[in-house]
Structures are given as structure tokens and as C-alpha cells.
Amino acid sequence: MAIPFNKPHLTGKEAHYMYQAVYNGKLSGNGEFTKKCQSFFEGRYGFRKCLLTTSGTDALEMCAMLCELQRGDEVIIPSYTFVSTALAFLREGAKVVFADSMKRNPNLDAETLESLITPRTRVIVPVHYAGVACDMDAIMTVAKKHNLLVVEDAAQAVDSYYKGRPLGGIGHLAAFSFHETKNITAGGEGGLLVVNDERFVRRAEIIWEKGTNRAEFFRGEVNKYGWVDMGSSFLPAEINAAFLWAQLENLDEIQDKRKQLWQRYYELLQPLSERGLFCLPDIPKYASNNAHMFYLTLPDLDTRTALIRHLKENDILAVFHYLSLHSSAYYADKHDGRELPNCDRYADTLVRLPMYYDLSIEDVEHICKVIGEGVA
Ligand SMILES: *Cc1c(COP(=O)(O)O)cnc(C)c1O
Numbered sequence: 001m002a003i004p005f006n007k008p009h010l011t012g013k014e015a016h017y018m019y020q021a022v023y024n025g026k027l028s029g030n031g032e033f034t035k036k037c038q039s040f041f042e043g044r045y046g047f048r049k050c051l052l053t054t055s056g057t058d059a060l061e062m063c064a065m066l067c068e069l070q071r072g073d074e075v076i077i078p079s080y081t082f083v084s085t086a087l088a089f090l091r092e093g094a095k096v097v098f099a100d101s102m103k104r105n106p107n108l109d110a111e112t113l114e115s116l117i118t119p120r121t122r123v124i125v126p127v128h129y130a131g132v133a134c135d136m137d138a139i140m141t142v143a144k145k146h147n148l149l150v151v152e153d154a155a156q157a158v159d160s161y162y163k164g165r166p167l168g169g170i171g172h173l174a175a176f177s178f179h180e181t182k183n184i185t186a187g188g189e190g191g192l193l194v195v196n197d198e199r200f201v202r203r204a205e206i207i208w209e210k211g212t213n214r215a216e217f218f219r220g221e222v223n224k225y226g227w228v229d230m231g232s233s234f235l236p237a238e239i240n241a242a243f244l245w246a247q248l249e250n251l252d253e254i255q256d257k258r259k260q261l262w263q264r265y266y267e268l269l270q271p272l273s274e275r276g277l278f279c280l281p282d283i284p285k286y287a288s289n290n291a292h293m294f295y296l297t298l299p300d301l302d303t304r305t306a307l308i309r310h311l312k313e314n315d316i317l318a319v320f321h322y323l324s325l326h327s328s329a330y331y332a333d334k335h336d337g338r339e340l341p342n343c344d345r346y347a348d349t350l351v352r353l354p355m356y357y358d359l360s361i362e363d364v365e366h367i368c369k370v371i372g373e374g375v376a
Helices: 014-023 032-045 056-066 083-090 110-116 136-145 198-208 214-218 238-249 251-274 301-313 341-349 361-375
Strands: 049-053 074-078 095-099 121-124 149-153 173-177 191-195 294-297 350-353
Touching: 014 032, 014 238, 032 049, 032 191, 032 238, 049 056, 049 198, 049 238, 056 083, 056 149, 056 173, 056 191, 056 198, 074 083, 083 095, 095 110, 110 136, 121 136, 136 149, 191 198, 198 214, 238 251, 251 294, 251 361, 294 341, 301 341, 301 350, 301 361, 341 350
Parallel strands: 074 095, 074 121, 121 149, 149 173
Antiparallel strands: 049 191, 173 191, 294 350
């Protein structure tokens, strides 16, 4: 039997809660399950205000709208990320300034930030790659000095920490994803906007509700509601929130199992990494590991291609990840020409191994044995 790269996990309660949502008679968004999910995040992590969205991309788009950018305002984003990180800001008329990754891991290199800041810079968007924290103290210090907003792309970073502080709770705003490839899912697609800065709370609710102040009306704060601002339809239906609720109830168990698998990969692959055949993932001292991903970096593109092929021949699906956004078909001619060598290196050499809840320790042992034969 082939080992896939990813497989969404079912806790067993999803269908039950979805059934309940349907028979509650409230199918649209912002019902009982949506509120339960939002309260879970606000309670467990101390996030000021949480709003469920239909995707992580949508949550990023809400962040970008909340930043109130003017055409030509600049937003600093790592080039080694998913398209949505950049797209959300580009749609608001921003100019995206791509930053390089660190040498040690794919996260944005905070040391290069100062050199990228101009009088037009408004926002920095750190992406916590593989759920491993960016150096948030360094990033927040630069942001404060230049009066910039920080939007965390925490799409992969559920239940992960920076110096004990939950990711998604440090920047002014943050976005999580519950796509089926993430640690927990809202039934395929889903996301969460986190508002940490009080200034954005009211407007976030309005944008979420198609530019209306309906949320205030439902709370009895105003006696009628109407069109007061920009907005769109960002709420997921209740059946998606119900699915997510089943996953949230089992979050600790899901995280524990993923961490065990991750740890086993690390132990078994360490001897090969010590022989210089590849590098293991880097978790800085300030960062926790939420076991979103297990990746290796190979010496070059050819050795990576050979390893992926070798694994495929043995029915194991391993996949590379992002292509540098600064040299993408859509953005290459808009990029300012700066070289981003660390980003390009990760684009060429990083490979992700199978990682999902239903993977067994025996599967991991088998995969590591096949890797050993492939790189020897
Ligand atoms: C998954 C992901 C997104 C997009 O989330 P969706 O829910 O798929 O829209 C954005 N940024 C990063 C870093 C991601 O990993």
C-alpha cells in the first residue's frame, strides 16, 4: 500500500456535530458552532477577537483590508511562502517587497528587514513556516521603530509558540488555515482571523459581515443595521464550523500524535544528517514545534529529485514545496531584481515527508529505512 503525503484525519465526531448543525435549523454562518470555535481560540490562547473565515486566504484578505493601504504602500513578505500571503495584499493595491529566508530555516530573515524599509512601508508579514516561529521579538522591534503593522501568517502554526507566547497572538493581526493539509481542518477549507489590536476589532466584524454592522445589531448595541463600510462574505457555514469543533475537541491528542511521529523521524534520520547527506529541520530555541511538517533539505536540486524519485518507486509520496514568488510568472517583472539566495535554495532543495495523524510509527520507520537506502 502506498503511503500518501497527506491524509485528513477524522476524530469520529465530525458527522455527529454536522448533523447537529443541520438539525439546529441554523445553517448559515455565525451560529452556535462558529461561536464555540471562536471562543475556543480566544480562551485557550488569549487572542483578543477571533472570527472564523472560509479559508486562510480569506483571513489574510481581511487582514490586508484592515491595514487600510493606499496604492503603492509597501508590504514586506517572505518570497518563500504560499501565493495567498502576497495575493491578499496585492489585491489591496500594495506593492509587495519580497524578503529572503534565513540561512538556518525558511522563515523571514529579520536581520534584512531594516534594509527593505522605505517611507512607503506599512506592513511586515512574517510566515511561521512549518509552524516554527519567526524571530518575533526582532520583527516587532523593527515594526515598532518604524510604526509598521505586523500580520502573522500563522496558516501552519496552530498551537505553536514563540518564547511561550502563542503564534497568532503577537502581531496586530493574524491568519490561520484549516485547509485539509493543515494539522486540523474545518472539513476541507476554513480559516480564522485573529485580531490582537483593539483598534481593529469593530471594523473586522463589519468587514466579515459584508460591510454591515449586523454583529452589533445582534448584540442589541444598535436598533437597526445597515451598510457602513467595505466588506465581503467571509463567514463559513455552520456545518464547517461543526466539523472544526470536532477537531478542536481533540486538538491535544492530534498534536501529541503528530509530535511523536515527528520525533521518530528526527531520531532515525539524525545519523544520516550527521554524515552530511541532508539537513534536518531547524527549530530555534525561541520556537516550539507543532509538528505541522517534517522536511529535509538536500545538498542540491539533483539529489532532491533523486530522493523524491526513489521514494516514489517505493510507493512513498514526498513532495517539494514553494517556488520563489519573486521569480514567479506573475511577479518576476514586478520584483526589484534583488537576489534572494536562501529562498531559492529552499525552493530547490527542500522536501516534505509524509506527515499526518493516521501515519504509524512503523510507517515512519519504513520511510526512514527507504530514505537511508536512497541517499547512501
Ligand atoms: C495553507 C496556507 C495558506 C492558505 O490557506 P488556505 O486555507 O488554503 O486558503 C496561506 N499561507 C500559508 C503559509 C499556508 O500554508
